[in-house]
Amino acid sequence: MIELAHVSKWYGPTQVLNSCSMTIAKGEVVVICGPSGSGKSTLIKCINGLEPFSEGTITVDGVSVGDRTTNLPKLRSRIGMVFQSFELFPHMTACENIVLAQQKVLGRNRDAANAKATELLARMGLAEHATKHPAQLSGGQQQRVAIARALAMDPIAMLFDEPTSALDPEMITEVLDVMVKLAEDGMTMAVVTHEMGFARKVADRVVFMDQGSIVEDADKEAFFGTPRSQRAQLFLSKILQH
Amino acid sequence: MFTGFDFGILWLNAPFLWNGVLLTLQLTLFAVGGGLLLGIVLAVARLSSIKPLAWLVEGYVNFLRSMPLILVIFWFYTLVPKLIGRPVSGFYSVLIAFVMFEAAYYSEIIRAGISSVRRNQISAAMALGLTNLQSMRYVVLPQAVRNMIPVLLTQSIIMLQDTSLVYVVGLRDFLTSADIVASRDNRPIELYLFVAIVFLVVCFSASRLANRLRRRYAL
Amino acid sequence: MGGYNWNWPILLKEPYVTWIVTGFGKTILIAVIAWAIAFPLGSAIGIARTTDNHALRLGGTVYVETFRNIPLLVQMFLWYFVVPELLPADWGRWIKRDMPYPQFLTAVICLGLYTASRVAEQVRSGIEAIPRGQRNAGLAMGLTSLQVYRYVLIPVAYRTIIPPLTSDFLGVFKNSSLALTIGVLELTSQARQIEEYTFAAFEAFTVATVLYCTVTGIVILAMRILERRTRIAGTIAVGAQ
Numbered sequence: 071m072i073e074l075a076h077v078s079k080w081y082g083p084t085q086v087l088n089s090c091s092m093t094i095a096k097g098e099v100v101v102i103c104g105p106s107g108s109g110k111s112t113l114i115k116c117i118n119g120l121e122p123f124s125e126g127t128i129t130v131d132g133v134s135v136g137d138r139t140t141n142l143p144k145l146r147s148r149i150g151m152v153f154q155s156f157e158l159f160p161h162m163t164a165c166e167n168i169v170l171a172q173q174k175v176l177g178r179n180r181d182a183a184n185a186k187a188t189e190l191l192a193r194m195g196l197a198e199h200a201t202k203h204p205a206q207l208s209g210g211q212q213q214r215v216a217i218a219r220a221l222a223m224d225p226i227a228m229l230f231d232e233p234t235s236a237l238d239p240e241m242i243t244e245v246l247d248v249m250v251k252l253a254e255d256g257m258t259m260a261v262v263t264h265e266m267g268f269a270r271k272v273a274d275r276v277v278f279m280d281q282g283s284i285v286e287d288a289d290k291e292a293f294f295g296t297p298r299s300q301r302a303q304l305f306l307s308k309i310l311q312h
Numbered sequence: 313m314f315t316g317f318d319f320g321i322l323w324l325n326a327p328f329l330w331n332g333v334l335l336t337l338q339l340t341l342f343a344v345g346g347g348l349l350l351g352i353v354l355a356v357a358r359l360s361s362i363k364p365l366a367w368l369v370e371g372y373v374n375f376l377r378s379m380p381l382i383l384v385i386f387w388f389y390t391l392v393p394k395l396i397g398r399p400v401s402g403f404y405s406v407l408i409a410f411v412m413f414e415a416a417y418y419s420e421i422i423r424a425g426i427s428s429v430r431r432n433q434i435s436a437a438m439a440l441g442l443t444n445l446q447s448m449r450y451v452v453l454p455q456a457v458r459n460m461i462p463v464l465l466t467q468s469i470i471m472l473q474d475t476s477l478v479y480v481v482g483l484r485d486f487l488t489s490a491d492i493v494a495s496r497d498n499r500p501i502e503l504y505l506f507v508a509i510v511f512l513v514v515c516f517s518a519s520r521l522a523n524r525l526r527r528r529y530a531l
Numbered sequence: 532m533g534g535y536n537w538n539w540p541i542l543l544k545e546p547y548v549t550w551i552v553t554g555f556g557k558t559i560l561i562a563v564i565a566w567a568i569a570f571p572l573g574s575a576i577g578i579a580r581t582t583d584n585h586a587l588r589l590g591g592t593v594y595v596e597t598f599r600n601i602p603l604l605v606q607m608f609l610w611y612f613v614v615p616e617l618l619p620a621d622w623g624r625w626i627k628r629d630m631p632y633p634q635f636l637t638a639v640i641c642l643g644l645y646t647a648s649r650v651a652e653q654v655r656s657g658i659e660a661i662p663r664g665q666r667n668a669g670l671a672m673g674l675t676s677l678q679v680y681r682y683v684l685i686p687v688a689y690r691t692i693i694p695p696l697t698s699d700f701l702g703v704f705k706n707s708s709l710a711l712t713i714g715v716l717e718l719t720s721q722a723r724q725i726e727e728y729t730f731a732a733f734e735a736f737t738v739a740t741v742l743y744c745t746v747t748g749i750v751i752l753a754m755r756i757l758e759r760r761t762r763i764a765g766t767i768a769v770g771a772q
Contacts, residue, residue: 115435120438142438144441146438146440149439155432159455160455168451171442175441186464223441298417379740380708381705381745383736383740383743386736390732472604474602476605477709491608500608504613508601508605510610511600512597516600
């Protein structure tokens, strides 16, 4: 479904991605982890073309992302993305946030879009917050609305860029629960996160990045059991302390 | 020597003063309207990716902001008739001066307003599949406008006060009318105090409104 | 521009050269003295508005709101025509007859007090932009309120408000032109006078414009250097509108 082949990227003289290759099959859940600055956020933003890349190819459901002739907005409408800072549109209510792209990109009429929004919010347990503005919602609620906003587009895959890193501890669970349910329902997911508990629960594979390169790419059991690289071991030992 | 207030003089000259007020309001309205329109054009040019255009506008804005408004008024007052080739009423020359001057300030406010919308908001909009134009229309501009309006209002209040400078070319706005009465009847205190109080009340109320707008709508 | 005869050399003739030079000198003098009044006074008022003392805050607010809601030109007329009449008879007489340079001094005081209100606003927002935690940390260490202002708040606030203060400083230069309405022969009025005598409008105004732009350019450059020299890592400039 998603294939990255030898993807490299330079910011001026600095190389931020170093020949990264990986595949995500349909229905797979891949967790990408690694220390700060390892390039994991950049890599995931390359998948839907939010970040350009200098070398290599990325293909999503047969469509090449780096190709100049690709209709990027159309491709992006088929991939859902959830950001660390939620990025709900503050001048719209929760419902309006979810309805906007349905109407303007997918061309759904207002009633259909509203119905979908209501259904998704109910699924998240946020039905009574539909007419609230983001400023009136907690971080965990905002992030769940953000996930609903992405799901409303009926995406073929979902990308998560550190979805819980900006949340207070007591709200992390509610968001992770939503993501676990998504995974169990068979969504193709690429998740950049530090939450190893989540990885252990639902990930199929874990990818470890360091300094722009993919250092390790293994099945969940293999990764947590016997990580092959020293850097992965060091990283794991640091974050598994808590 | 001060012989006691005689505020009756205000009542006596009310029609004359009122005409001055009307001129002040006219000037302000047209200057704000024209300045905003031109300001939007300039801001868009400044934000565009056509480098020479952006530079030109930046130069224009910086140039106009380095000069006193009085000098700009003199420039246009003497130049506009020469450019057009025949005498032009002072009102129009001065109006053009105000529009060109204020547009520089408005364009900066508008530019800052648009730039203030976080880049991540644009990323989020694009991630949903919205095109550049759609992101501008549904995500960036609504937020930018809400942040801009209080500041634009404040700048317009400044514009209202700046119109009093037409005194230097003899246009009969509120202040100049009051000045004419003051010198003719030798009652500067009542007249100038009256003008000051009117401006104080109007501008103070308007700035309170701007504050309330900012508190309510800023994002 | 049909029928306009260019006449640049006339600017080099007497008395026009002297007019320009003295006019420019007056402009600079007015601006500098007015700023010398405005900066300390404005700082005091701005700081007063950030204290917990109700009277100080109210006084500061009244001052600022009065001076920023009346057009500067109206203020100029009030100072020149009205104040001497409202003061006790002896003072009024002295101002009108015996005070040296009445127009110049009036203009300077008017401009100084007006600009002080702008400086007060910048100082106030600079201090208020500092997180409350900084003040609390200072107090918790045992510093007095005064010491907290002196060592914690003011050094940081003044650095962050350099850009908006620069624009207010330039404002003083530009506003000095208003002094022409009460008869001070500063740069703009001299340019206008040259225009009236020689009809060389374009040339006269160009000289004035060039001089104003030069001053602006130099001031902005100087302030940028000052900003770079005093920058604290990680702070963003802040200011009042």
